[in-house]
Amino acid sequence: MALVVQKYGGSSVADAASIKRVAQRIVATKKAGNDVVVVVSAMGDTTDELLDLAQQISPLPPGRELDMLLTAGERISMALLAMAIANLGHEARSFTGSQAGVITDSTHGKARIIDVTPGRITEAISAGQIAIVAGFQGVSQDKKDVTTLGRGGSDTTAVALAAALNADVCEIYTDVDGVFTADPRIVPTARRIPRISYEEMLEMAACGAKILHLRCVEYARRFSLPIHVRSSFSNREGTWVVAARNSDSDSEGSEMEQPIISGVAHDRSEAKITVVGVPDKVGEAAAIFKTLADAEINIDMIVQNVSAAATGRTDISFTLPGADGPTAMNALQKIQERIGFESLLFDDQIGKVSLIGAGMRSHPGVTATFFSALADAGVNIEMISTSEIRISVIVRLDDVDAAVTAAHRAFDLDADQVEAVVYGGTGR
Amino acid sequence: MALVVQKYGGSSVADAASIKRVAQRIVATKKAGNDVVVVVSAMGDTTDELLDLAQQISPLPPGRELDMLLTAGERISMALLAMAIANLGHEARSFTGSQAGVITDSTHGKARIIDVTPGRITEAISAGQIAIVAGFQGVSQDKKDVTTLGRGGSDTTAVALAAALNADVCEIYTDVDGVFTADPRIVPTARRIPRISYEEMLEMAACGAKILHLRCVEYARRFSLPIHVRSSFSNREGTWVVAARNSDSDSEGSEMEQPIISGVAHDRSEAKITVVGVPDKVGEAAAIFKTLADAEINIDMIVQNVSAAATGRTDISFTLPGADGPTAMNALQKIQERIGFESLLFDDQIGKVSLIGAGMRSHPGVTATFFSALADAGVNIEMISTSEIRISVIVRLDDVDAAVTAAHRAFDLDADQVEAVVYGGTGR
Numbered sequence: 001m002a003l004v005v006q007k008y009g010g011s012s013v014a015d016a017a018s019i020k021r022v023a024q025r026i027v028a029t030k031k032a033g034n035d036v037v038v039v040v041s042a043m044g045d046t047t048d049e050l051l052d053l054a055q056q057i058s059p060l061p062p063g064r065e066l067d068m069l070l071t072a073g074e075r076i077s078m079a080l081l082a083m084a085i086a087n088l089g090h091e092a093r094s095f096t097g098s099q100a101g102v103i104t105d106s107t108h109g110k111a112r113i114i115d116v117t118p119g120r121i122t123e124a125i126s127a128g129q130i131a132i133v134a135g136f137q138g139v140s141q142d143k144k145d146v147t148t149l150g151r152g153g154s155d156t157t158a159v160a161l162a163a164a165l166n167a168d169v170c171e172i173y174t175d176v177d178g179v180f181t182a183d184p185r186i187v188p189t190a191r192r193i194p195r196i197s198y199e200e201m202l203e204m205a206a207c208g209a210k211i212l213h214l215r216c217v218e219y220a221r222r223f224s225l226p227i228h229v230r231s232s233f234s235n236r237e238g239t240w241v242v243a244a245r246n247s248d249s250d251s252e253g254s255e256m257e258q259p260i261i262s263g264v265a266h267d268r269s270e271a272k273i274t275v276v277g278v279p280d281k282v283g284e285a286a287a288i289f290k291t292l293a294d295a296e297i298n299i300d301m302i303v304q305n306v307s308a309a310a311t312g313r314t315d316i317s318f319t320l321p322g323a324d325g326p327t328a329m330n331a332l333q334k335i336q337e338r339i340g341f342e343s344l345l346f347d348d349q350i351g352k353v354s355l356i357g358a359g360m361r362s363h364p365g366v367t368a369t370f371f372s373a374l375a376d377a378g379v380n381i382e383m384i385s386t387s388e389i390r391i392s393v394i395v396r397l398d399d400v401d402a403a404v405t406a407a408h409r410a411f412d413l414d415a416d417q418v419e420a421v422v423y424g425g426t427g428r
Numbered sequence: 429m430a431l432v433v434q435k436y437g438g439s440s441v442a443d444a445a446s447i448k449r450v451a452q453r454i455v456a457t458k459k460a461g462n463d464v465v466v467v468v469s470a471m472g473d474t475t476d477e478l479l480d481l482a483q484q485i486s487p488l489p490p491g492r493e494l495d496m497l498l499t500a501g502e503r504i505s506m507a508l509l510a511m512a513i514a515n516l517g518h519e520a521r522s523f524t525g526s527q528a529g530v531i532t533d534s535t536h537g538k539a540r541i542i543d544v545t546p547g548r549i550t551e552a553i554s555a556g557q558i559a560i561v562a563g564f565q566g567v568s569q570d571k572k573d574v575t576t577l578g579r580g581g582s583d584t585t586a587v588a589l590a591a592a593l594n595a596d597v598c599e600i601y602t603d604v605d606g607v608f609t610a611d612p613r614i615v616p617t618a619r620r621i622p623r624i625s626y627e628e629m630l631e632m633a634a635c636g637a638k639i640l641h642l643r644c645v646e647y648a649r650r651f652s653l654p655i656h657v658r659s660s661f662s663n664r665e666g667t668w669v670v671a672a673r674n675s676d677s678d679s680e681g682s683e684m685e686q687p688i689i690s691g692v693a694h695d696r697s698e699a700k701i702t703v704v705g706v707p708d709k710v711g712e713a714a715a716i717f718k719t720l721a722d723a724e725i726n727i728d729m730i731v732q733n734v735s736a737a738a739t740g741r742t743d744i745s746f747t748l749p750g751a752d753g754p755t756a757m758n759a760l761q762k763i764q765e766r767i768g769f770e771s772l773l774f775d776d777q778i779g780k781v782s783l784i785g786a787g788m789r790s791h792p793g794v795t796a797t798f799f800s801a802l803a804d805a806g807v808n809i810e811m812i813s814t815s816e817i818r819i820s821v822i823v824r825l826d827d828v829d830a831a832v833t834a835a836h837r838a839f840d841l842d843a844d845q846v847e848a849v850v851y852g853g854t855g856r
Contacts, residue, residue: 016484053508056444061511068522069507072500076478079497083482083489094496099572120572144527144548 002168003125004029007039007135007158012173012232013077014044022173022232023084026130030090035125037165039135039158040081042073063108067137067148071096074134074154082132092130095120097137098146101164102157104138110150113157113219114141116164125165133161152213159216163223170220171228172212178229178238179204179211181263181413186404189414193262194237197244200262200356203390207354208267217241244358260359260366261411266404267352268397270300271322272383275332277313277342285316287339288332295331297324300352301385301394313342317383319394322348350382351400354392355407367391373410379403430596431553432457435467435563435586440601440660441505442472450601450660451512454558458518463553465593467563467586468509470501491536495565495576499524502562502582510560520558523548525565526574529592530585532566538578541585541647542569544592553593561589580641587644591651598648599656600640606657606666607632607639609691609841614832617842621690622665625672628690628784631818635782636695645669672786688787688794689839694832695780696825698728699750700811703760705741705770713744715767716760723759725752728780729813729822741770745811747822750776778810779828782820783835795819801838807831 006026013019030036050069054061061069078094085092101117124131135154138147149156155172162170179201180190196204198221205214211229220227220241230238278284285304292299300319320328325346332344360366370391374381379402383394395403408414434454441447458464478497482489489497506522513520529545552559563582566575577584583600590598607629608618624632626649633642639657648655648669658666706712713732720727728747748756753774760772788794798819802809807830811822823831836842 016481019485050504053444053504054511057447057508058511058515062514065507065510065514065520065522068510069504072503072507075500075503076481076497079493079500080481080485082493082496083486086490086493087486092493094493 001033001035003035003037003165004169004171005037005039005158005162005165005167006171006173007154008041008081008173008232009154009175010041010044010047010077011175013040013081016080019043019077019080020084020087023081023088025232026081026085027088027090030130037121037125037131037133037161037167038081039133039154039161040074040077041135041154042070043077043080046073046076064145067108067146070148071134071137071146074136078132078134082130085130085132090130091128092132093124094132094134095124096134096146097157098139100131100133100161102133102138102160103141104147104149106140106143106145106147108145108147111138111140111147113138113149113160116160118161118164121161121165133157152215155213155216156219159219159223159225159227163219163225167225169226169228171230172216173230173232174211175231175233176211177231177234177236177419179209179241179263180419182404182408183209183266184418186266186401187264187408187414188418189416190408190419191413191415192419193239195240195242196262197358198241199244199389200358201241203354203356203387204263204265207265207356207390207392208269208352209263209265212241259357259411259413260363261355261357261413262359263356264404264407264411264413265354265356266400267354268400269322270319270350270352270394271325271346271348272317272319272350272394273325273328273332274315274317274345274347275341276315276345277311278316279340280312280314284339284341287335288316291331291335292320292328295327297321297328297331301383301392303383319350319352319383349397350394351397351403352392352394353400353403353407354390355411356390358389360391361388369410370407373406374403377402377406379406429461429463431463431465431593432597432599433465433467433586433590433593433595434599434601435582436469436509436601436660437582437603438469438472438475438505439603441468441509444508447471447505447508448512448515451509451516453660454509454513455516455518458558465549465553465559465561465589465595466509467561467582467589468502468505469563469582470498471505471508474501474504492573495536495574498576499562499565499574502564506560506562513558513560518558519556520560521552522560522562523552524562524574525585526567528559528561528589530561530566530588531569532575532577534568534571534573534575536573536575539566539568539575541566541577541588544588546589546592549589549593561585580643583641583644584647587647587651587653587655591647591653595653597654597656599658600644601658601660602639603659603661604639605659605662605664605847607637607669607691608847610832610836611694612846614694614829615692615836615842616846617844618836618847619841619843620847621667623668623670624690625786626669627672627817628786629669631782631784631815632691632693635693635784635818635820636697636780637691637693640669687785687839687841688791689783689785689841690787691784692832692835692839692841693782693784694828695782696828697750698747698778698780698822699753699774699776700745700747700778700822701753701756701760702743702745702773702775703769704743704773705739706744707768708740708742712767712769715763716744719759719763720748720756723755725749725756725759729811729820731811747778747780747811777825778822779825779831780820780822781828781831781835782818783839784818786817788819789816797838798835801834802831805830805834807834
């Protein structure tokens with residue numbers, strides 16, 4: 001008998017009909033002889049509606065109370081899901097994050113999981129019950145206050161709970177059939193990736209693939225917990241996220257048979273800031289990035305031009321989440337006089353296209369093939385960044401689709417026919 | 429410094445604007461030098477909306493999950509109220525029933541409070557914070573599951589918490605200025621009752637006055653906790669519900685000065701069942717009422733006709749909550765053959781009008797005055813029931829208004845001018 005942890009996102013439980021459909025899937029898993037623990041998000045737009053209510057009350061609500069408010073969302077969906085399962089003749093018990101033993105720090109709005117003590121879940125399983133757990137929430141270790149985990153929170157709850165319960169698999173249900181070699185909305189012939197390593201998935205997530213959150217993949221890798229990403233609208237196999245395929249313990253396939261590139265990811269949410277005319281002295285760049293770090297801004301790529309000998313000045317460009325743009329510009333303006341740079345340029349008409357694959361470690365020609373493909377497609381490269389299993393480039397926002405398509409074709413990732421079906425409406 | 433527990437119902441926190449208004453009242457109480465603990469219900473129609481969702485999922489949802497679902501309602505209102513108070517520059521902390529130490533039995537949907545251990549509330553008060561507590565909910569002692577208290581639950585939470593905290597007063601906010609000598613919608617000249625004893629208030633509540641629930645008044649009486657019923661829309665004094673006015677410890681006024689009658693209550697929600705032609709033998713009536721008790725039906729008044737000597741049969745009439753009518757009729761039909769009665773009559777076109785007043789103990793003429801007034805108004809009396817401080821009669825439903833008006837006038841309860849203002853829309 002296997003222990004399966006399943007996670008359903010908000011679009012999978014958007015209304016009564018969806019909840020009933022999910023309940024049938026859960027019961028089918030149980031009937032197939034598995035113990036089942038389910039992690040569920042708030043229904044569809046509930047969280048946004050609650051946030052809207054909070055905004056009507058206060059422009060800056062206390063984090064503790066905002067968390068108390070938002071956690072009402074999963075309370076509703078989990079209770080309804082338990083009712084739907086009971087209606088199918090199976091016993092289900094819903095549990096809040098606190099009841100499920102999801103212990104966090106006290107950082108309201110983006111709490112980190114410190115420990116998971118799922119005693120009540122284990123009891124429920126032992127009693128033959130299906131346990132339904134509220135995603136995205138926990139209870140703080142010191143103050144016993146309700147907390148939320150922030151973005152990707154429900155996925156993280158599922159993986160953390162699966163690790164603590166020593167589950168056989170954590171199934172993450174979404175509205176597509178798994179992880180694809182590229183976004184099927186851009187590349188209709190994108191292929192489902194049957195297996196991908198934690199490392200590649202981490203790079204994919206960091207480079208804009210929205211299907212799994214970085215944090216939950218990191219958690220799964222730490223505990224070597226297999227994740228199965230699949231559609232809540234079909235019964236097809238999805239994508240297994242597992243330990244690297246070339247590990248000795250993995251008998252399936254050898255690296256020889258793996259494609260060089262697993263997939264092409266893209267991200268339209270970044271922006272670029274250029275600090276123009278920075279005096280080329282020791283410590284100037286450090287001062288700039290210290291300022292940005294103090295403002296809690298995550299920098300992605302950085303490029304520093306070769307200093308023009310005539311002026312003794314240089315330009316520094318970096319990319320960051322577009323939403324952080326105003327904060328970063330404000331912070332930098334405040335140090336303009338002290339640093340003595342000339343001006344600031346803000347550009348949000350950029351996109352990042354990334355090639356990810358463990359295979360590129362042993363195939364030196366990848367960069368050349370990638371850049372040639374972009375050149376042939378008439379796409380200009382503005383910035384470049386690489387890791388051992390990834391190459392990312394910044395291009396014009398308008399060129400993102402062409403770049404993704406060209407890279408996908410250049411590495412023979414296209415399927416013979418269209419495979420991808422997006423089932424839900426608005427995505428996750 | 430006094431400790432004040434305030435309770436606000438759903439209509440007082442129906443939307444963002446109402447929540448902000450309530451927050452101002454709470455802050456004003458705090459600024460006046462009081463410690464304040466607030467009990468709050470779910471916003472407006474939230475509970476009905478959640479019930480509707482549950483109905484879409486399952487015709488008979490498990491009580492545990494229904495309680496989990498419904499308690500989301502107070503979670504939302506209490507978090508928003510805490511935010512609104514914070515926005516006014518005061519510290520507020522919201523607490524679920526479980527966090528506030530409201531310990532109940534495990535009867536989901538109508539749990540009884542077993543104990544209140546408000547350690548976290550006391551801590552919050554000591555820290556100078558305003559504590560906001562979810563009404564209507566608790567946690568079960570044995571299973572640690574979330575429970576709801578059923579009808580009148582939020583009032584009961586407020587009184588129980590006030591008793592446990594040894595509060596000076598429990599203020600119950602509603603949409604009228606207090607308890608009136610009659611329903612102002614029927615008798616526009618009804619007067620606000622400034623003080624009323626627990627016993628009289630219990631009789632008023634039991635006889636259809638909806639302003640306070642029986643259960644919360646019982647609780648307050650047991651702990652001699654003063655309740656102040658007042659409007660959340662004005663600053664006027666409301667009605668104080670306190671220990672009997674003729675007690676030795678009460679220096680205010682003597683019984684001489686009290687009106688004989690405190691008020692006239694009415695109830696349109698009852699129905700009458702007549703069991704026709706019951707064989708006049710020992711134990712027949714007992715068998716009938718045993719059947720009803722087994723069906724968990726609360727009987728109010730009972731009348732048995734004098735047996736007709738010719739037939740050896742009698743008729744038994746009783747009143748019950750109208751909603752229990754179908755259940756009662758079904759239960760009785762099942763024993764018709766065994767008991768051998770002739771038929772059943774169901775009549776929901778009745779109303780109950782009750783005269784309540786501790787003063788009637790020492791004024792023997794009350795019944796005569798009451799009945800004369802009804803006769804003069806052309807109202808026929810169908811059934812009569814009395815207690816030491818109450819006389820109730822069953823009349824035709826159409827006669828209720830006339831009976832209330834006549835009784836109110838006969839005991840000089842009319843004010844010189846219209847006092848009552850109903851502020852809210854749909855009541856509580």
